[in-house]
Amino acid sequence: MTQPLWLFNTRLTIIADATTTGGQYDPIEGYIPPGTQTPPHRHTRYSEQL
Structure with missing residues (x-):
């Protein structure tokens, strides 16, 4: 995995990119602090x- x-x-942490999903999707895990927009x-x- 990549660094956050x-x-x-x-x-944000990229779980997989277009090279591993055939360009269909890019799953990303994120931590969004309360109040962030x-x-x-x-x-x-x-x-x-989301």
Whole structure:
């Protein structure tokens, strides 16, 4: 596995990437502290599910 990444006060760990899932999905584990919000953003190439 990769080292955790920190983005917007959130710890993200990539569980698998496109090379291991045939480009179908990228499972990511995240820790989001209470009160943290993701800034407004848009995905134009894929859908996001939480």
